[in-house]
Amino acid sequence: QVQLVESGGGLAQPGASLRLSCAAFGGTISSRGMGWFRQAPGKEREFVAAISWSSSTAYYADSVKGRFTISRDNAKNTVYLQMNSLKPEDTAVYYCARGNSGYVYDMSTQYTSWGQGTQVTVSS
Numbered sequence: 001q002v003q004l005v006e007s008g009g010g011l012a013q014p015g016a017s018l019r020l021s022c023a024a025f026g027g028t029i030s031s032r033g034m035g036w037f038r039q040a041p042g043k044e045r046e047f048v049a050a051i052s053w054s055s056s057t058a059y060y061a062d063s064v065k066g067r068f069t070i071s072r073d074n075a076k077n078t079v080y081l082q083m084n085s086l087k088p089e090d091t092a093v094y095y096c097a098r099g100n101s102g103y104v105y106d107m108s109t110q111y112t113s114w115g116q117g118t119q120v121t122v123s124s
Helices: none
Strands: 003-007 010-012 018-025 034-039 046-051 058-060 068-073 078-083 092-099 111-114 118-122
Touching: 003 092, 003 111, 018 034, 018 092, 018 118, 034 068, 034 078, 046 068, 046 078, 058 068, 078 092
Parallel strands: 010 118
Antiparallel strands: 003 018, 018 078, 034 046, 034 092, 046 058, 068 078, 092 111, 092 118
16 A cells, blocks of 8 residues: 655745655555645645646646646656745645546545645745
8 A cells, every 4th residue: 555645844924935745655656646635724625736647737726726836756756746926825734645547636536545644834
């Protein structure tokens, strides 16, 4: 069973940037689509971004389009989420997930393995 470990979260001021990483252990992500989701306090988990196995396709939630960039390095078994121009509404726990195929999906039900999450807080 693959284990996903997120890192890179923390406290950032509005307008700042953070880069999240998701490293996979005990399994490969190279043939699977990967996604990032987030969950704010009192809210349901929501889709943020996804990338296909070959990096040929990326898909973003409207709320982060133009500010966040998802990427991957299959040789390192790692996926990244570059977050720029952060806003207070980006505050949430961010989770990475491995898809059940090589394509991109925005539905959490299409993902079979999840990390424990990393907290991102955007506040002045």
